[in-house]
Structure formats: structure tokens, C-alpha cells
Amino acid sequence: MNNVSLSKSRYCKAVQCNKMLWMDINKKEEAIDKTNEGVLENGTKVGELARGYFGEFTNINYDKDLSKMTLETEKTLESGANIITEASFNYNNNFCSVDILKNDVDGLEIYEVKSSTEIKDIYLDDVSYQVYILKNLGYNVKKANIMYINNKYIRKGNLDLKQLFTIKNVTDIADSKQDEIKEKISEINEYMKADSEPEEKISMKCFEPYPCSYFEYCTRNLPEKNVFNLTKIHKKQKIDLYNKGIYSYEDLLNEKLGWKYHQQVEVDLNNKIVINKENIKEFMKNFTYPLYFLDFETYMPPIPEYDNSWPFEQIPFQYSLHYIEKEGGKLKHKEYLAEAGIDPRREVAERLVKDIPKDVCVVAYNKMFEQGRIKELANQFEDLSEHLLNIHDNIVDLMIPFSKRWYYTKEMEGSHSIKYVLPALFPNDPELDYHKLPVVHNGAEAMSIFANLKNYSKEEQEKIRKGLLKYCELDTYAMVKIWEKLNEVIKE
Numbered sequence: 001m002n003n004v005s006l007s008k009s010r011y012c013k014a015v016q017c018n019k020m021l022w023m024d025i026n027k028k029e030e031a032i033d034k035t036n037e038g039v040l041e042n043g044t045k046v047g048e049l050a051r052g053y054f055g056e057f058t059n060i061n062y063d064k065d066l067s068k069m070t071l072e073t074e075k076t077l078e079s080g081a082n083i084i085t086e087a088s089f090n091y092n093n094n095f096c097s098v099d100i101l102k103n104d105v106d107g108l109e110i111y112e113v114k115s116s117t118e119i120k121d122i123y124l125d126d127v128s129y130q131v132y133i134l135k136n137l138g139y140n141v142k143k144a145n146i147m148y149i150n151n152k153y154i155r156k157g158n159l160d161l162k163q164l165f166t167i168k169n170v171t172d173i174a175d176s177k178q179d180e181i182k183e184k185i186s187e188i189n190e191y192m193k194a195d196s197e198p199e200e201k202i203s204m205k206c207f208e209p210y211p212c213s214y215f216e217y218c219t220r221n222l223p224e225k226n227v228f229n230l231t232k233i234h235k236k237q238k239i240d241l242y243n244k245g246i247y248s249y250e251d252l253l254n255e256k257l258g259w260k261y262h263q264q265v266e267v268d269l270n271n272k273i274v275i276n277k278e279n280i281k282e283f284m285k286n287f288t289y290p291l292y293f294l295d296f297e298t299y300m301p302p303i304p305e306y307d308n309s310w311p312f313e314q315i316p317f318q319y320s321l322h323y324i325e326k327e328g329g330k331l332k333h334k335e336y337l338a339e340a341g342i343d344p345r346r347e348v349a350e351r352l353v354k355d356i357p358k359d360v361c362v363v364a365y366n367k368m369f370e371q372g373r374i375k376e377l378a379n380q381f382e383d384l385s386e387h388l389l390n391i392h393d394n395i396v397d398l399m400i401p402f403s404k405r406w407y408y409t410k411e412m413e414g415s416h417s418i419k420y421v422l423p424a425l426f427p428n429d430p431e432l433d434y435h436k437l438p439v440v441h442n443g444a445e446a447m448s449i450f451a452n453l454k455n456y457s458k459e460e461q462e463k464i465r466k467g468l469l470k471y472c473e474l475d476t477y478a479m480v481k482i483w484e485k486l487n488e489v490i491k492e
């Protein structure tokens with residue numbers, strides 16, 4: 001039997017869990033895709049940009065027939081090209097494409113590019129696997145490196161790739177892992193021979209370094225509500241409980257967990273509703289007219305696009321504002337959505353101070369987020385700073401009654417996120433259903449679609465912009481409805 005065909009990503013999957021790779025090869029249909037499109041797009045953008053780090057380069061184009069890529073690589077190396085991107089090699093059915101290969105007279109340097117601001121252990125496995133292939137093919141690998149994003153870089157003028165990327169020499173680590181790689185490859189080949197599905201214990205590897213797409217499949221025999229549905233509890237603690245045979249909510253009743261977890265379990269089992277009217281009543285005194293319900297959408301480009309911005313900065317590009325000027329007053333709405341491809345921060349700041357007067361009650365859900373963005377804008381635009389900080393200081397957090405569990409139902413499933421709280425308070429209300437929105441249904445989608453907006457046709461952009469506006473509007477409308485609901489509750 002031939003060795004299984006491995007690639008960098010297949011090898012890394014097996015490092016996380018052999019069964020993950022076995023499932024990919026034999027039962028792929030059971031996977032629940034957990035990839036975040038935005039993260040993938042960021043990886044591609046960063047990878048392409050990094051190619052120019054050393055100047056001119058020769059790229060080995062992708063070909064379904066990988067042997068064409070390895071042949072092309074050989075020729076390019078022979079031609080003496082110094083910088084080769086996607087240089088491809090195959091040793092004994094172990095294939096890899098090196099992100100950037102520096103072909104010096106005295107040997108090769110490998111650069112593995114990551115759109116991350118820190119080095120994870122799995123990156124070391126990735127590079128070491130490439131070193132293993134090249135060394136076994138007889139190449140002299142003099143250096144192995146990881147090239148990742150420097151989060152201290154603040155863009156001034158043109159992008160400075162030397163500042164944007166940090167290079168870490170990991171040659172010693174990669175060299176020290178060579179025996180381990182050899183053993184792991186033969187272990188993978190042994191494992192993949194299994195015709196019937198191998199058993200694999202649930203453990204931290206199911207969550208780290210990446211959440212496994214087969215988790216639902218591997219835990220399909222657990223009760224519908226089980227220890228892994230507990231929220232705000234560390235994964236390690238869940239695994240400990242699981243290892244002790246504590247699976248169901250009934251089993252969990254006798255465990256010494258924090259009060260929030262007991263509440264989650266008890267409320268679920270007994271179908272109770274928790275409402276602490278006194279605390280909610282006291283909390284509602286914080287809301288005074290006029291009321292402004294504010295929600296931002298942001299995106300986080302890994303490569304700073306504008307002057308004075310940094311990698312993965314949360315750039316606000318949109319907000320929705322519902323407001324009620326006086327008791328019994330009409331609910332009004334304002335909104336802002338930036339044009340694609342411009343730095344929206346100044347405009348957002350200007351519009352905010354125009355739309356929200358000083359000394360009014362501003363309502364946000366999870367105010368840390370809105371306050372964080374407003375503070376950044378205040379730091380950046382001194383002339384607007386006083387007004388922005390006034391808005392910042394007057395924000396009331398509508399999330400409090402839910403995060404403190406003064407109001408809790410089983411449908412919230414241990415979460416105080418608005419995406420759980422809203423349907424729990426207003427079940428079957430199509431007007432408040434994020435799934436019924438036409439284009440954008442959650443923050444991650446908004447982030448990713450806006451980051452790529454300029455790449456769509458004019459017509460598509462129009463459709464997307466409408467979708468973004470509808471999505472953000474629902475966020476603040478939902479806040480109004482939740483606030484109304486809390487008012488009803490204290491009157492009952």
C-alpha cells in the first residue's frame with residue numbers, strides 16, 4: 001500500500017488529531033465547516049503581500065498536477081532564481097509548497113508566512129515538516145523561519161513590509177524535530193490503513209489549535225444537552241468532567257460548579273425563568289430621555305490600509321442609531337455606512353458627534369466594544385475628542401441584566417449575547433429574526449463582506465450595502481425591543 005499523500009495542512013491536521021485526517025479522507029461529509037471566511041481571506045492577502053518582502057520573485061503557479069509544480073521548481077532553482085514563492089517539493093508522497101524560498105549559493109532559506117501576530121506551536125510543526133522534505137531530497141536548508149505580523153507597526157505613508165513583518169529564525173527547533181516528523185509520518189501512514197473508523201478520545205485536541213469540524217460527529221452519542229453545552233466554562237474543565245463520565249445535565253446537577261453553571265443546568269432541566277425584578281428596576285433608572293441606541297460594525301484588516309492604523313485594528317465602518325427624544329416620543333433612526341476603499345474613521349467620528357448630542361443617555365449592548373472604538377476615535381481626532389469622550393462616558397450597557405443573570409431563560413443557553421437573548425425574549429418574531437435578513441446575518445459576515453466590498457460590481461455593491469444597513473439597523477432595533485421588554489417586566 002502506498003503512503004498516504006500528505007501536504008502541509010494534512011500533516012498539521014494529523015498533528016492535531018490523526019482521526020481528523022482519517023475523517024477528511026474517508027467521511028468528509030460528516031464535517032461541519034467551522035472555517036471563518038474572513039480568516040482565510042486574510043491569510044491569502046497576507047501571503048500574497050509577503051511575496052514581495054525580498055523584492056523581485058519567481059512564483060511557481062498552482063497546478064492540479066503537483067508533479068508539474070515540483071518540476072517547475074527544479075528548473076527554477078537550476079536557473080539560479082534567488083527568491084521563489086510556492087516552490088514545491090515531493091519526498092516519498094510528502095508534498096509541500098514553501099511560501100517563500102531564498103535560494104542562496106550556500107543553501108536554502110525557508111520562510112513560512114502567517115497572518116497572525118504570534119507564533120503558535122503548530123506553525124513550528126508546519127515549518128519542520130517542510131525542512132524534513134527538503135533535507136530528505138538532499139537540499140542544504142541553512143535557515144527555517146516564520147514570518148508573521150508585527151502588531152506594533154503603525155503605518156505612516158507607504159506600506160513598509162520590513163516593519164509589517166517580523167521574522168523568527170526557528171532553524172534549531174525545526175532541526176530538533178526531524179526525528180519526531182519521521183515518526184509522525186510513519187504513524188500517520190499506519191493510522192490511515194484502518195478500514196473501519198478508528199476510536200479517538202475527546203480531549204483538548206478537539207478544540208486546539210483549531211476547532212475540529214468533526215466535533216458534533218464524534219460527540220453524537222452524548223445526550224442532546226451535555227457538558228459541552230455549558231458556556232463560560234473553560235474547555236479544560238469540560239474535558240475533566242467528561243473524563244469523569246459526567247455527560248448529561250442531570251449528571252452535572254451534583255457537581256460543584258459555579259452558580260452560573262448550576263443555574264444554566266437547573267433552568268434547563270426545570271424549564272424555569274429567572275427574573276430578578278428588583279435588580280432590573282434599579283438598573284432601569286440608568287435610562288433617561290433622550291435615549292440613543294448605538295451599535296458599530298467594524299472590520300480588522302491584517303494589513304493596515306490607512307495612515308495611522310495598525311494590523312488588525314478594529315476600524316468602525318458603519319453604525320446604526322435608534323433614538324427616542326422624550327417619553328412617549330416616536331422611535332427615529334439614523335445610520336452611517338462608509339464608502340468602500342476610503343478611511344472611514346474621520347467620517348464616523350464627525351457623524352457621531354453630529355448625530356449624538358452631548359450629555360444624553362447612549363445605550364449599547366456590550367458597551368466595552370463601543371467605548372473602545374469611541375476612545376480610539378477620540379485619541380485620533382483631538383478636535384472631536386471632548387464630544388466623543390462625553391458620548392463614551394454616557395454609555396449604559398443593556399447587556400447587564402443578562403450577563404448578571406437577572407433575566408435568564410433556558411433558550412439563552414447560558415449566553416448573554418444578543419443573538420441568544422433576542423430570540424429567547426421574542427420567539428418566532430420574523431421582524432427580529434437575523435436568519436431572515438437578506439444578505440448579512442452576523443458580525444463576522446459584515447466584517448468580511450465590507451473588507452471586500454470594493455471587489456464587487458457596482459450592482460452587487462448596492463445590494464450588499466442595503467444588506468449591511470438592514471443588519472446593523474436590526475442590531476439597534478433589537479436593543480430598543482429588549483429595553484421595552486425590560487420596562488414591561490418591571491411593571492408586571
Ligand code: SF4
Binds near residue numbers: 016019200202203
Ligand atoms: S472531534 Fe476530536 S476526536 Fe474527533 S476527529 Fe476531531 S479532534 Fe479527533
